[in-house]
Amino acid sequence: MLAGLLLGLLALAPRASGEPRDLNATVVWVRGESVYIAAPDSGALAPAALLTLVYRGKPVATAEVVRALDRELTLARLTSGSLARIKQPARLRVMGEPPRVAAPAMLRVGFPAAHRPNLLVACEEVSLDPARLPVGYRTEQATGRTFRLVRGTEAPTQVTWPDTLVLRLFDDAADEEIALERGELDAGVFWAGELSAHMREGPRWQEPLFGLRDGVALAAIAADSGAATDSLAFEGLNRELFRGDLVPRAAGPAAASNGRGPGITRYIVDPSCPGRAALERVLNRGLKLPAAESGMHTVRVVCLDTAGVPPDSMHARVVFLPRSPLVCARSLRPYLSALGADALVNLLAFRPAGRKP
Numbered sequence: 021m022l023a024g025l026l027l028g029l030l031a032l033a034p035r036a037s038g039e040p041r042d043l044n045a046t047v048v049w050v051r052g053e054s055v056y057i058a059a060p061d062s063g064a065l066a067p068a069a070l071l072t073l074v075y076r077g078k079p080v081a082t083a084e085v086v087r088a089l090d091r092e093l094t095l096a097r098l099t100s101g102s103l104a105r106i107k108q109p110a111r112l113r114v115m116g117e118p119p120r121v122a123a124p125a126m127l128r129v130g131f132p133a134a135h136r137p138n139l140l141v142a143c144e145e146v147s148l149d150p151a152r153l154p155v156g157y158r159t160e161q162a163t164g165r166t167f168r169l170v171r172g173t174e175a176p177t178q179v180t181w182p183d184t185l186v187l188r189l190f191d192d193a194a195d196e197e198i199a200l201e202r203g204e205l206d207a208g209v210f211w212a213g214e215l216s217a218h219m220r221e222g223p224r225w226q227e228p229l230f231g232l233r234d235g236v237a238l239a240a241i242a243a244d245s246g247a248a249t250d251s252l253a254f255e256g257l258n259r260e261l262f263r264g265d266l267v268p269r270a271a272g273p274a275a276a277s278n279g280r281g282p283g284i285t286r287y288i289v290d291p292s293c294p295g296r297a298a299l300e301r302v303l304n305r306g307l308k309l310p311a312a313e314s315g316m317h318t319v320r321v322v323c324l325d326t327a328g329v330p331p332d333s334m335h336a337r338v339v340f341l342p343r344s345p346l347v348c349a350r351s352l353r354p355y356l357s358a359l360g361a362d363a364l365v366n367l368l369a370f371r372p373a374g375r376k377p
Contacts, residue, residue: 139295
């Protein structure tokens with residue numbers, strides 16, 4: 021009898037630990053299979069988390085969390101059932117359970133190689149940085165194009181990293197996408213804005229994860245007190261050149277305006293930005309320079325090293341941080357989400373040209 025009781029308890033334990041719990045969240049909008057959910061605790065709605073939507077005490081649909089849209093709003097996608105007949109989505113009860121993850125023995129991740137073109141950083145060298153790697157890995161191979169890391173038994177982490185990490189560098193974003201399509205990579209990290217529409221919208225790869233890239237930010241700094249920063253110009257820049265991969269960060273006390281203000285504002289991009297010509301073309305679109313420049317104000321756009329504080333950062337009107345898309349098959353999303361997209365995109369150190377290690 022005792023043995024049978026113990027077996028019964030063991031059989032029930034995994035089921036109990038995986039039972040959905042009330043997330044104190046509210047469904048604010050439903051559009052087709054997309055469900056927009058607001059929750060005071062965004063950590064309860066981690067990507068790939070499994071949701072059960074209950075109406076009047078009965079489960080009516082299940083969904084999977086896709087991504088966080090801001091600190092309180094999250095996008096989920098229906099996986100079964102329908103909400104078409106629910107006239108008051110706010111009355112739905114949102115139950116959730118963490119994603120089911122299992123660590124693969126090997127994880128192969130692609131990265132941009134040094135000198136791969138992008139709009140923000142002229143990268144001179146890509147190397148391993150022990151401070152960025154998970155604890156317990158040792159380097160088994162480092163050829164300059166491929167880094168092979170093996171995890172030891174002394175690596176205590178909440179989410180288990182794979183036994184072997186293979187990090188490959190690609191000179192061209194298209195080649196990295198092809199390697200993903202062929203199954204030569206499990207995941208791929210890309211510069212902000214360079215991931216193709218095919219990979220962003222394809223059923224197999226859609227909804228990539230995003231990780232904030234360490235060490236670089238795009239900032240607009242007013243050269244004089246009369247200069248007004250047009251936030252709409254930067255929204256267009258983000259949409260047209262970066263496919264929405266930039267995210268705003270709180271800047272100095274000078275708030276961004278919604279127009280150019282009195283006089284004419286001209287944007288001058290620092291020559292250190294590889295995409296200087298393209299950035300200036302979009303920011304200054306439609307600008308007609310006067311014969312005399314007495315009434316013209318200047319806003320300087322620079323790529324900042326976030327490791328240090330620029331001397332004129334207090335005059336920054338707009339600051340954007342680049343997000344690196346992290347592409348993988350949907351089956352691998354729960355595991356990579358548990359590891360953390362920020363940690364994955366920063367596994368390698370990218371040293372800009374002219375900067376000492």
